[in-house]
Amino acid sequence: MKYDFREIEPKWQKKWEEGHVFEAEDNSSKPKYYTLVEFPYPSGAGMHVGHIKAYSGLEVVSRKRRMQGYNVLFPIGFDAYGLPTENYAIKTGIHPREVTDRNIKKFTSQLKRVGFSFDWSRVVDTTEEGYYRWTQWIFLKMFEKGLVFRDTALVNYCPNCKVVLSNEDSQGGKCDICHSDVVQKSKAVWYLRITEYADKLLQGLDEVDYLPNIRQQQVNWIGKSTGAYVNFKLKEVDETLRIYTTRCDTLFGVTFMVIAPEHPIIEANRQRISNIADLDAYRELCSKKTEFERTQLTKEKTGVRIEGLTAINPVSGKEIPIYISDYVMMGYGTGAIMAVPAHDERDYAFAKKFGIDIVEVIKGGDISKAAYTGDGEMINSGFLNGYTNKKDSIARMLAYLKEQGIGEMGVQYKMKDWAFNRQRYWGEPIPLVHCPKCGIVAIPYEELPLKLPNVQNFAPGEGGESPLAKIDSFVNCKCPKCGGDARRETDTMPQWAGSSWYFLRYIDPHNAEKFADPEKLRYWLPVDWYNGGMEHVTRHMIYSRFWHKFLYDIGEVPTSEPYAKRTAQGLILGPDGEKMSKSKGNVVDPNDVVDVYGADVLRTYVLFMGDYASAAPWSENSMKGCKRFLERVADLTDLLREDGGNRKLESSFHKTAKKVSEDIEELKFNTAIAAMMTLINEIYEVGSLTREQLLILVRLLCPFAPHLSEELWEKLGGKGFCSTAAWPEWDDGKTVDETVEVAVQINGKVRATVELPMGCEKDTAIGIAKADPRIAGQLAGKTIVKEICVPNKIINLVIR
C-alpha cells in the first residue's frame, strides 16, 4: 500500500472526531482507567517537540487500555493564567484574554494534528469563569478551615517582575520566570498553611507508586527532621532563648549561641544591648544581601557578639555569649541555635574566628584540627558520659530536658508555608475583603466567581501593587458581614493555583453546581497514571497533593491521594545535544516535522529515540529510520498470501505481541517499537504473511502510529475502528520455539553453539555439546573438571 500520510492523517482525525471515539463514558459498566498528562501553558511560541514526547507516553498507554476494553479518561486542557501572557500583553497592549484564546487555538490545532486521543469534550481552561469559580471556592474552604493566613514576613521578591515568589519559585535565589536575583523584602502576604500537611504529604508517599527519584525529591523537599527544642535562660532578663537542635545530647559542648540577624529578641532588648549600633550595621548589611549571596558565602563566617545579653547553658550552668550571624536563618527552626563548635563544622569555623572555647563531648576526632561530626563515646558530658550510641544519648537527654522542664522533642520541616499571592493582573482574584470593622472577610460562596475585571493597563504599580488596585469599581465594595464600606483584596493567586485541582474538573467539566459530581469522583478517582516533567515534582505535584488531601479531609473527594502512579519523561535535547532554547536556535517545531514526515512518524520517533525517562538529542536521520519502518509496514500488503503462515513467523507474532504489551506498561516504548521492527524484518525475510497476521501487527502498532494502522485496518476489512479493536492476545506457549541455540563454553569462553530441543535435559545436552567437532577438538587430551548446564541457556565445561 502506498503510504500517503498527507491524505490518511486528516482523514482519520476527522473520522475519530465524528465518531466520538475517544470520549470517556460517564455511566459505564466497563472498568475505568484515568490517564493524566500535565496540561500545557499555552505560550505564544506554540508547542514544542518536548510536549509531544510528554504526551505520547500515556497516549500509547491510553490507546492500549481502550483496546483492552477499559473506559479511558485521557483529558487535556490549558493552564492559562501566568506571567508570560501578561508580560506579552504589557508589551503589546493586547488583552491577556485575547492572547490566551489565540494561543489555546494554536495549541489545539497542533495537538489535533498529531492525532492524540484526548477527550476533546472535556477541555478545561483555568482562566474561564466556570473554572476559576471553583478555584476560588476551594480557596474559601481553606480560608474557612484556617489554612489561609496573612503575615508580614520576609518574602522572596523579584524586583524585575515585581512579584512575591514562593520558595519553590525562587530556587537557587533566582526568579523562576525572569532569572534575575531574588531579594528579601518585608511584605504582607497571604499564605496557605501547607506545612500543616507536611506529615500527611510525607506519609502519603507510602500509598502511591511514584518513580523512586520522584518520591525521593519530594521527601527531601518536605525535609522532615526530628530533634528537640531547648530553652536557654538569659542572665540579664527573665526571658528564654528557644533553639532547635537535632543533637541535644551535645548540650554539654555548647559554648555559645547564634541567632539570626532578624531575630526579635534584639528589638525586644534594644536598651539593654550596649553595642546596638554595631548590630544594626550588621543587620543592615545582611538585609541587602540576596538569599543567593547569603547562602553562597559558605567559607568565611561573619557575625557580631551581642553585648549585654548572656545565656546560661542549662546543663553546665556556664555563662555563654550570644552572637548574631547570617549563617543562622530566621526561616528555619526558631531562628536561634546552640553552637557546639567541637562537633559542627559551621560552629567550629565561627568559634575559631571569634576565639570561642571548643569543648569536646564526643570522642573520635582531633578537635584541634577540625570539628568531629562522627559517632563516638560521650565525654565531658555529666550524666551522658560513657554513652556510645547516638540514639541512646539523645533519648537520655530528651528525658532529662523534659523532666527539668527546659525542653522537649520537636519536629521541623524544610518545607515552608506557601506564599499565595501575586501583585499581578492575569490570575484568579482572591475572594477576600478587608473590612475596617470586621477584618478579613470571605465573600459568600454564592457570589463566586469573583470576576476578574477588564482593565486596560496591566502593568504592576511602582510600589509593587497589583494592577487591580487601580480599579476603584473593583476595590470598593461592601463588607459581606457588616455591610459597611470595605476594600477588596487586589492581589491575585499564583500560577500554581489552577493546576492544583484540574484533574478533578476533567471528571465533570461542565458541572455548574459543584466542582464535580461526587458519584463521578468516586468512579474516576484516583488518577491511575500521571506523567509529566521532573521540574514539577516539588511544586505542582506537592501543591496539588496538598489541595487534594485538604479536599479529602473535608469530605469532598473520596481518595486521600490524587495520583496512584507518577512517572516522568526525559527532555528532548537539540540536535547539538544542548537543551532546546530559542536563544540557541536549536528548537524543533512539531509542525515542521508533521509537514514533512507526518504525525505517525513524529509520534513513533519521539518514543523510539531512547529511554523514555532519559534526555536524548533530536536526530533527523534517526527519525528517517522510523519513516522507513512505517513505509515498510504499509508495503506489507504486497506480501499477503493465504498460505503465508510459517511456523517461525507464528511464534514471532506471539513473541512480539507479548513484548510490545509488556514494554508499554513499563514505558519501554523504544524496545516495543524495536520488537515490531524486528518482526517486519523477519516477515520480509520469509517473504509472505497472512491477513490475520497483518491485522495483529496493525493493532500492535495502533497506539504508536494510529493513522496508518486505521488505514491498513480498513484496507484489510477490519471491523469498526482499529482504535477500538481488541488488543492482540498472545499464547505464552507459542512464544517458545521448538529449538534453542545454546552456547557451549570451555572455561567460560564460547567455543561453539549447538542447536538443542527446547527444554533438553542436562545429560543429553552435554552429550550433544561434547560431540560437536569443535568442542571435541578442544577437549582432546584434557580432563573435564566440572560440567555446568543451565537448560536452554548455556553449557560450560571446565577443563584442565
Next chain:
RNA sequence: GCCGGUGUGUCGGAACCGGCAGACGAGACAGACUCAAAAUCUGUUGUCCGCAAGGGCGUGUGGGUUCAAGUCCCACCACCGGCACCA
C-alpha cells in the same frame, strides 16, 4: 557537603533473576538500479593479530566473589539532575 541518577561501538541506545555484550535505529563502507543524484534494495561494519581457519582484547578505573560479571560486592573517577550555612 548531602540526596538521586548515569557511564556500553562512530552516534541514539539494547541486554530477563549473573548465562553467546552491542538487539533495533542511525551513520559509514561496498555493490545493484540510474546518464546522474535522491529514494529503494543487497552485503559488511566493536577492536587487534592473521591470506584463512582461528585466536587475543573489550561495557568509566582498580580490586574481589563466581564455572560464568555490563549485571553482584568493595574502593575510586567523571558527568547529569535536585537540595544546600536546615542547626
